[in-house]
Amino acid sequence: MRPRQNKTQQKELPPVPIKREQLESLMNELNDLVGLYSVKKLVYEISAFLEIQKKRHQEKLVSEPLVMHMIFSGNPGTGKTTVARILGNLFREMNVLSKGHLVEIERADLVGEYIGHTAQKTREQLNKSIGGILFIDEAHSLARGGEKDFGKEAIDTLVKAMEDQKDNLILILAGYKQEMDQFIKTNPGLKSRFPLHIEFPDYTKKELLQIADLMLDKRQYKLTASARDSLNRIIELKTGKGYEHSGNARLVRNLIEKAMRRQAVRLISKDEITVEDLMVITDADIEEAHEVLRVCKGLKKENFML
Structure with missing residues (x-):
């Protein structure tokens, strides 16, 4: 007898067939990038994991919940945005995201000038990103002003949205490695919500x-x-x-x-x-x-x- 699924702990996965040709094309696009060997390996592992979890779900086996929020750490010009864009298209073809588009923003797009303005601006960016990936470059700058800075309000709004929109939104926070390591410690809820950490090495x-x-x-x-x-x-x-x-x-x-x-x-x-x-x-x-x-x-x- 097959074990029953715990439906309260996982996202429902639509039984839509995965488009093989598009997936292969996207993986080839990733493989054609110069270097980034460790990044390519992890992306391949993620895509393989997602596909196997879908198959387990279809066979009524217990499957792991899909939490795809990520931290990208590395210096500028190491391919972070390019890989994020490929991931969006990849997840669309795998039916994880409905649109797969990439919305790329930074601190100024989230942080307002007065109380309440930041939450409003952050929600606007989140709404644009539904069905795709919200990519926040230099995300560590959101925590640079301490407790009284409006960046903290943006972080709190993002954390809430990660739960409310978990079925059709992926959040990628990007920045320098050391700064991102510090940033993730600023909010107790951040570390557990970003299970995937991808480090982008400098090119030789x-x-x-x-x-x-x-x-x-x-x-x-x-x-x-x-x-x-x-x-x-x-x-x-x-x-x-x-x-x-x-x-x-x-x-x-x-x-x-x-x-x-x-x-x-x-x-x-x-x-x-x-x-x-x-x-x-x-x-x-x-x-x-x-x-x-x-x-x-x-x-x-x-x-x-x-």
């Missing part, structure tokens, strides 16, 4: 070059040998001591996109432009892009408008 120098190559290939550009040397040198510099929060993949994307614009400026005055010219990015393009980004960063520190 080799992986950052791979990301650059993928970006260039997708856009039909290529680096000269000297341009590759320049890019490699800049990555070495920006991932060294004192650059722990340098931006990771964001740094590479900004460099490549700026180099593409510098190439356009270099070519626009030429009388004849070959197909090769249109594709090649030189070391001068890379170096000028780096200089512009460096100057812009300095201006931001001086609070100038860019």
Whole structure:
């Protein structure tokens, strides 16, 4: 005789067939991301667990309740938002979420200016997220002001919603590892409500070059040998001591996109432009892009408008 399910402890899972082709496509999209091996492994485990729990439910076996709220910890530019977006689509295809869309917000989208305003703003963001994922970047900033800060009101509202909307909402809190470890201790109800902790490691120098190559290939550009040397040198510099929060993949994307614009400026005055010219990015393009980004960063520190 099969054991009876405890219906009071678990979410009802609709007997909708899982779409295999879409699932495989999404897993391939995840696998195509550079690096993130531990992240990919955990996502695969989560998807496998969900699928098996559905099968157990259909066979009237006891199945574990589905609690998918997560903590993403890691430096900026390590793929957290990208993975969250893939997860939303994955959970939609697995019938865990009805829409699977991603709503990405930060402290300013939740915290108001007077008593009661924060709860109202937080509920508005929660309502937008129903059926999908609410992704709060730098979530640790909600606790930075202590007990009297309105961020605490946002946290309390989020905790309540996690219970009220548990069947069709996933909350992902993201931020630096050390800060997120501290943040999770600020509210007794947070730790137990976030069973999944995913740590996003910094990319290696080799992986950052791979990301650059993928970006260039997708856009039909290529680096000269000297341009590759320049890019490699800049990555070495920006991932060294004192650059722990340098931006990771964001740094590479900004460099490549700026180099593409510098190439356009270099070519626009030429009388004849070959197909090769249109594709090649030189070391001068890379170096000028780096200089512009460096100057812009300095201006931001001086609070100038860019």
